[in-house]
Amino acid sequence: MKMADRCVKFLLIFCLTIICHNGEAAENEKPKLPDYLPSCKRSDPELDTCIKNSFNSLRPHLARGLTDLGVPPVEPLLIDRLVMENSAGPVRVTAAFSNITVIGPSNYTVTKIRSDLKKMRIDMGLALPRIEVSGHYEVSGQVLLFPVRSQGNFWAAFIDVAAIAKIYGKEIERDNEKYMSIERLLVDFKLKNSRFKVRDTVNHGSVIGEAMNQFLNNNAPEIIEEMRPAASLAIAKHFQTFLNAAFNKIPINLWLQP
Numbered sequence: 001m002k003m004a005d006r007c008v009k010f011l012l013i014f015c016l017t018i019i020c021h022n023g024e025a026a027e028n029e030k031p032k033l034p035d036y037l038p039s040c041k042r043s044d045p046e047l048d049t050c051i052k053n054s055f056n057s058l059r060p061h062l063a064r065g066l067t068d069l070g071v072p073p074v075e076p077l078l079i080d081r082l083v084m085e086n087s088a089g090p091v092r093v094t095a096a097f098s099n100i101t102v103i104g105p106s107n108y109t110v111t112k113i114r115s116d117l118k119k120m121r122i123d124m125g126l127a128l129p130r131i132e133v134s135g136h137y138e139v140s141g142q143v144l145l146f147p148v149r150s151q152g153n154f155w156a157a158f159i160d161v162a163a164i165a166k167i168y169g170k171e172i173e174r175d176n177e178k179y180m181s182i183e184r185l186l187v188d189f190k191l192k193n194s195r196f197k198v199r200d201t202v203n204h205g206s207v208i209g210e211a212m213n214q215f216l217n218n219n220a221p222e223i224i225e226e227m228r229p230a231a232s233l234a235i236a237k238h239f240q241t242f243l244n245a246a247f248n249k250i251p252i253n254l255w256l257q258p
Contacts (some may be wrong), residue, residue, distance in 0.1 A: 003105040033254040034068055034111065036061045041257045042117065051122070052113040054255070063106035077102035077236060079135075084230035093141030093148060100135035104128060115162040117174075117256060120169035120180055143215070150212060152201035160192035165239075168249070177251040182244050187236040189228070194220045199224045 006256075033039060040050035065073035073076070079100040086093055105128065112125035136153040168184040191234060196216040216223065 020177065031248065034066070034080070037250070037255060038210045039255050039257050041070060045258070048113040048115050050232065051115055053229045055110040055113070056123070057105060066246060069249045071242070071246050075103070077105050082234040082238065084227060084234050086227055088189075089226050091141075091143050091223055093139055093143065094229075095227070095230075096138045096140075097154070098136045100133060103131050103132040107214045121128045122167040122169075124165045124167065126161075126163045126165065128163070129159070131161055132156070133158075139202035150198070150200050150202065153199045158191045159194065162190055162191070163189040165189060165236075167243070171252065172219060175235045178253065180247045180249060180252055182240050185236045185240040185243070187232045187239070191224070196220065 013224070036058070038050075040047055040054060044050055047074045047076050048190045062071070063073060063075040065071060079097075079098065081098045081104065082100065083097075084095045090159065109127045109128055110124060111127050112123075114123040132155070134155045136152070164187070166181055166186040168186075169180045169182050172179050172181045181249060196213065198212055198214065198216065
């Protein structure tokens with residue numbers, strides 16, 4: 001056997017040995033609570049306050065992303081696609097939003113927590129001073145008596161957002177460790193003010209674009225109220241996946257001690 005062939009085989013065996021060893025070490029390694037995440041105790045009479053403080057202490061870390069937990073940054077928050085459909089009332093439309101960039105979610109403040117951790121239930125109140133959203137939109141349907149079909153780019157700003165998130169979880173066991181998995185997430189919100197701007201790229205008419213901008217801004221409260229249930233469902237679906245990415249990597253007994 002040539003010397004070059006022997007060297008190649010030796011390197012392959014050496015690399016495989018290192019990979020197998022590291023894989024075995026990773027499998028046997030116990031999960032650890034990140035330093036930036038404080039734990040709470042079930043016996044704490046102020047447990048809800050502790051959980052609230054934990055979520056608030058995560059704020060600067062969520063802005064950068066929790067790389068060790070596989071949670072992407074929330075500033076800016078990038079969402080591939082959200083679809084909302086409203087089939088009742090004066091605003092009956094299907095709206096699809098894509099390539100969405102959200103600025104401002106890391107400025108949240110958890111204002112209230114009410115928990116029942118025996119049932120894996122957490123109700124959370126949040127306040128966000130300003131949220132800006134931009135991306136691509138496609139809308140079809142009917143607003144009042146007028147058919148609407150439009151697509152293009154959009155920008156929106158939502159001021160003083162007050163949100164409520166209701167988390168319904170269950171306990172699952174994996175590798176002799178117990179984790180919380182979010183089965184259902186309900187979201188509702190209210191806001192004090194909003195602004196919209198759209199640029200229609202299909203109808204090629206400034207009149208249509210300006211008319212839609214004027215209509216959106218003049219009727220923003222009514223439109224938001226009509227679309228709120230559909231928007232809440234779409235947002236909850238996205239953040240359920242987002243939160244499970246973290247909860248499924250931290251055993252319950254690490255963030256909630258006996």
